Amino acid sequence: MLPTGSVGGFTITIKSKTDTHANVTLCRFLTSVESKATGSLCNDGVDNDCDGLVDMDDPDCNESPPPSPPSPRPGPPPPFSPSSPQQYRGPRRISPSPPPPRLIIRMSPPPPRPAIAIRSSASSSKGYEYGPAVPPAAGSAAHCHICCLKCIFLAVLCAVLQRLH
Structure with a gap:
């Protein structure tokens, strides 16, 4: 039998002896007692405590580990106190x-468009010609210039007013 608490070592057991011979066994033990609590020692196929019994044949491995103590029950909640820093x-x-910050994208202005001039023309059967802007002749009141295609209404109005004068 191994001393209580011994861990790791060798055990020499004399099986038989005569005046001239001895039959002995040499066993290297890993623990003094095999138990299910040591986990893999009871499932490795080795007599780890040198008692001559392997794993589940060893009564040490068949013992159940002691049950764990019950967990303590939580106590009642602390009484409410207005000065308590943890009050609800x-x-x-x-x-x-x-x-998120607004994304402002500034687009460059569109490229300039060619101006359109509305000219009254006495030789035209339509009465008015639309074409690229032409600089007005000095002292000429017959030309009206527009800077944008969207302002064609104003150009027509301008031409009509010029005819009335």
Whole structure:
């Protein structure tokens, strides 16, 4: 039998002896007692405590580990105190995060468009000609210049007013 608490070592057991011979066994033990609590020692197929019994044949491996003590029950909650720093204040309202910064894209202005001139023409059967802007002749009141195609209405109005004068 191994001394209590011994871990690791060799055991020499004399099986038989005569005046001239001895039959002995040499056993290297890993622990003084095999138990299910040591886990793999009871499932490795080796006599780890040198008692001559392997794994489940060893009564040390058939012992159940002692049951764990019951967990303590939680105590009652602490009494409410107005000065307590951990007092309950009700549901908290989480403030929303600020909106992300607005992305402002500045686009370059469109390329300039050619101006359109509306000229009154006495030789034209249509009464008016539309074409590229031409600089007005000195002292000529017959030309009206537009800077944008969207302003064609104003150009027509301008031409009509010029005819009335």
